[in-house]
Amino acid sequence: MQSDLTELTPSAYTYPLLIKRLLHTPLMHAPNQEVVYRDRVRMTYSKVYERIAQLANGLTKLGVEMGTTVAVMDWDSHRYLECYFAVPMMGAVLQTVNVRLSQAEIAYTLNHAGAEILLVHTDFLPVVEAIKDKLESVRQFVWISDEGDERSPHTIPFSGEYEGLLASSSSSYDFPDFDENTRATTFYTTGTTGMPKGVYFSHRQLVLHTISVMAALSSPESEQRFHRGDVYMPLTPMFHVHAWGMPYIATVLGVKQVYPGRYIPDQIVKLVRDEGVTFSHCVGTILHMLLNCAEGKEADFSEWKVVIGGGALTQGLARAALDRGIDVFTGYGMSETCPILTLAQSKPGYASLEIEDQVAIRCKTGLPVPLVELRIVDENMQDVAQDGSASGEVVVRAPWLTQGYLKNPDASEQLWEGGYLHTQDIARIDRAGYLQVTDRIKDVxxxxxxxxxxxxxxxxxxxxxxxxxxxxxxxxxxxxxxxxxxxxxxxxxxxxxxxxxxxxxxxxxxxxxxxxxxxxxxxxxxxxxxxxxxxxxxxxxxxxxxxxxxxxxxx
The missing domain is CATH 3.30.300.30 (ANL, C-terminal domain)
Incomplete structure (x- = not known):
C-alpha cells in the first residue's frame, strides 16, 4: 500500500532543521543574557550573534564556502561557541580538533577530514609548527589570541588574527537555507588502538539531539534538571562531540553561559562561585579534582548540578559529591552517538528513598532520553530479559547517531551490523527500565x-x-x-x-x-x-x- 503523503502547498515553507534555527528563541526572549569567558570577556547574546555573522563574513573572505571544512584548536571559549554556529550555518563543516592527541594523530585527523582552514590558539602554535609541513589540505591559518598573548617563534603563514578578522567584517550575514541532512560537524574518536576514526553529524541530527536531550533534562520533578534559571559551564572539552551537545541546549534555553578556558581546578571553582554556575558536566576525574583542590575544599557547591559521563560514576564519588551538596548524576553516550543516549534521573517519588538507594540510582547508566531505541542483545541479536541480571551488548537506534565512520566503509558496516549501532558495551536493564553498563566487551x-x-x-x-x-x-x-x-x-x-x-x-x-x-x-x-x-x-x-x-x- 502506498503511503498517503501530505500535500505541499506551493507557497508553504518546509522549515529544514538547520542549526541556525536554534538561535531564534534565545534572541527573542533573552537577547541581553550573558556569555562569559573566564574573567576576560562578557557579552550579550545579541553581541554573540553579531560576532557569528562577522565570523561567517571573515571566513568567506578566506574562501570558505559550502562544504569547506574549517578546523578549530582552542580551549573552551566564547570563540568556540561562535564557531559552533557560524561554520555549519554557512553550509561548511566544523572539525573540532582534539588538542590532547599526539602531534601525529592531530596531523592525521586534519588530513583525513580535508580541513582547509585552521583556527589555532596561541598555546597550540608549537604543535602546528611541528606538523605544518605534513598538512596536505590546510591552505590558510588563523591565529586565536587571548588578550596579552604573545606568539611564540614560528613560521606559520597566518592569514590573520581571529579578533581582527571579525573586526574587519560586517555584522550582517544572510545565512542560507539548504538540505537539513548536510554534514555540520566532524570529530575524531579517541580509541586505544589504531588511528582515530571520524564521526560526523548533520544539521538535522544536531537539532534533534538538542530538542530531545533538552526535553529529558527538563522533565524531572525537581532535582537533576536543566532549565532557564540555570547558569551553564561546560567542563567537558568543546572539541569532544560538541561538549556533549550541551552548548546548543544552553543557547536554545537562553541561559547565562560561562566558558572556563583551560581547565585549572582552582580557577574553575572560582568561576562556579563568582558567576553562580548551577549546571555542568564532566568526567569523574575532573569532579574529583575540583572537590579536592585548595579552592574546592571550602567552596559552597549546594546549588550545583553535575552530570558525570565518559566513564562510570562510582558510588564513592557520588556520595562525596552529595555530601558537598552537589546534585550529581550519570549521563551515557559515545562519540558515535552525538553523544547522549541515557540520563540517570530519578522517577517521581524517588526522593523519599534512603540515601543509599538514591546514590545507586544516580550511579546507574540511566533511562533512555526521548527518541532513543535501546536494546540489550546476545551474540545472535536476540533480546535478553530486562530483569536486572541478564546481560548483553547495548545496541541503539536514534535520529542523531553517526551514519558511519568518515571514509571508512568497512568499519562503518561493522558499527551498524544488523541495522543497529553497536556500542561494544555490556549492560543489563532492570525492571524499572534503568540501564546499567557493566563493562566494555574488551574489558570484561x-x-x-x-x-x-x-x-x-x-x-x-x-x-x-x-x-x-x-x-x-x-x-x-x-x-x-x-x-x-x-x-x-x-x-x-x-x-x-x-x-x-x-x-x-x-x-x-x-x-x-x-x-x-x-x-x-x-x-x-x-x-x-x-x-x-x-x-x-x-x-x-x-x-x-x-x-x-x-x-x-x-x-
Missing part, C-alpha cells in the same frame, strides 16, 4: 567461567573512605583464566590510610552478601600514584592491562 574479566564486571568492582572499592581512585583490570591466572586486579590511588588527605588487606576485606563483605561473585574479589591490589587516562579523561584500560600484564593474580 572472565574468571572461573563467570563474567566479572570491572566497573562493579571499581564502584564497590570506591566506597572505601581511604580510596581516591581505582581501576580494575583482568590479569592472567593459570587456574581461573583471569582474575581481577585492583589499581588503587589512596586519598592523601591524612584522614584514612588504607591497606591491601583492608580493601580485600571490604570487597569480600559484598561477596558474602551475594552482591558480587567470589571470583570478583581481587586477590591482587596495587597502590599507584595515578591512573593513566585517555585524552578525554577516561581510564585507559588497554594501557593499564599492558603495564600490569605480569601482575601476580594471587590465584
Amino acid at each position: 574479566i572472565k574468571s572461573g567461567g563467570e563474567w566479572v564486571s570491572s566497573l562493579e568492582v571499581e564502584g564497590l572499592i570506591s566506597q572505601h573512605p581511604g580510596v581516591a581512585e581505582v581501576a580494575v583490570i583482568g590479569v592472567k591466572d593459570e587456574k581461573w583464566g583471569e582474575r581481577p586486579a585492583a589499581l588503587v590511588v589512596r586519598k592523601m588527605d591524612g584522614t584514612v590510610f588504607v591497606s591491601e588487606e583492608e580493601i580485600r576485606q571490604h570487597v569480600l563483605t559484598f561477596s558474602e552478601k551475594g552482591t558480587i561473585s567470589k571470583y570478583a574479589v581481587p586477590q591482587t591490589i596495587k597502590f599507584v600514584d595515578a591512573l593513566e587516562k585517555t585524552s578525554v579523561g577516561k581510564l585507559n584500560k588497554k594501557w593499564l592491562r599492558e603495564k600490569f600484564a605480569e601482575t601476580d593474580s594471587g590465584g
Whole structure:
C-alpha cells in the first residue's frame, strides 16, 4: 500500500532543521543574557550573534564556502561557541580538533577530514609548527589570541588574527537555507588502538539531539534538571562531540553561559562561585579534582548540578559529591552517538528513598532520553530479559547517531551490523527500565567461567573512605583464566590510610552478601600514584592491562 503523503502547498515553507534555527528563541526572549569567558570577556547574546555573522563574513573572505571544512584548536571559549554556529550555518563543516592527541594523530585527523582552514590558539602554535609541513589540505591559518598573548617563534603563514578578522567584517550575514541532512560537524574518536576514526553529524541530527536531550533534562520533578534559571559551564572539552551537545541546549534555553578556558581546578571553582554556575558536566576525574583542590575544599557547591559521563560514576564519588551538596548524576553516550543516549534521573517519588538507594540510582547508566531505541542483545541479536541480571551488548537506534565512520566503509558496516549501532558495551536493564553498563566487551574479566564486571568492582572499592581512585583490570591466572586486579590511588588527605588487606576485606563483605561473585574479589591490589587516562579523561584500560600484564593474580 502506498503511503498517503501530505500535500505541499506551493507557497508553504518546509522549515529544514538547520542549526541556525536554534538561535531564534534565545534572541527573542533573552537577547541581553550573558556569555562569559573566564574573567576576560562578557557579552550579550545579541553581541554573540553579531560576532557569528562577522565570523561567517571573515571566513568567506578566506574562501570558505559550502562544504569547506574549517578546523578549530582552542580551549573552551566564547570563540568556540561562535564557531559552533557560524561554520555549519554557512553550509561548511566544523572539525573540532582534539588538542590532547599526539602531534601525529592531530596531523592525521586534519588530513583525513580535508580541513582547509585552521583556527589555532596561541598555546597550540608549537604543535602546528611541528606538523605544518605534513598538512596536505590546510591552505590558510588563523591565529586565536587571548588578550596579552604573545606568539611564540614560528613560521606559520597566518592569514590573520581571529579578533581582527571579525573586526574587519560586517555584522550582517544572510545565512542560507539548504538540505537539513548536510554534514555540520566532524570529530575524531579517541580509541586505544589504531588511528582515530571520524564521526560526523548533520544539521538535522544536531537539532534533534538538542530538542530531545533538552526535553529529558527538563522533565524531572525537581532535582537533576536543566532549565532557564540555570547558569551553564561546560567542563567537558568543546572539541569532544560538541561538549556533549550541551552548548546548543544552553543557547536554545537562553541561559547565562560561562566558558572556563583551560581547565585549572582552582580557577574553575572560582568561576562556579563568582558567576553562580548551577549546571555542568564532566568526567569523574575532573569532579574529583575540583572537590579536592585548595579552592574546592571550602567552596559552597549546594546549588550545583553535575552530570558525570565518559566513564562510570562510582558510588564513592557520588556520595562525596552529595555530601558537598552537589546534585550529581550519570549521563551515557559515545562519540558515535552525538553523544547522549541515557540520563540517570530519578522517577517521581524517588526522593523519599534512603540515601543509599538514591546514590545507586544516580550511579546507574540511566533511562533512555526521548527518541532513543535501546536494546540489550546476545551474540545472535536476540533480546535478553530486562530483569536486572541478564546481560548483553547495548545496541541503539536514534535520529542523531553517526551514519558511519568518515571514509571508512568497512568499519562503518561493522558499527551498524544488523541495522543497529553497536556500542561494544555490556549492560543489563532492570525492571524499572534503568540501564546499567557493566563493562566494555574488551574489558570484561572472565574468571572461573563467570563474567566479572570491572566497573562493579571499581564502584564497590570506591566506597572505601581511604580510596581516591581505582581501576580494575583482568590479569592472567593459570587456574581461573583471569582474575581481577585492583589499581588503587589512596586519598592523601591524612584522614584514612588504607591497606591491601583492608580493601580485600571490604570487597569480600559484598561477596558474602551475594552482591558480587567470589571470583570478583581481587586477590591482587596495587597502590599507584595515578591512573593513566585517555585524552578525554577516561581510564585507559588497554594501557593499564599492558603495564600490569605480569601482575601476580594471587590465584
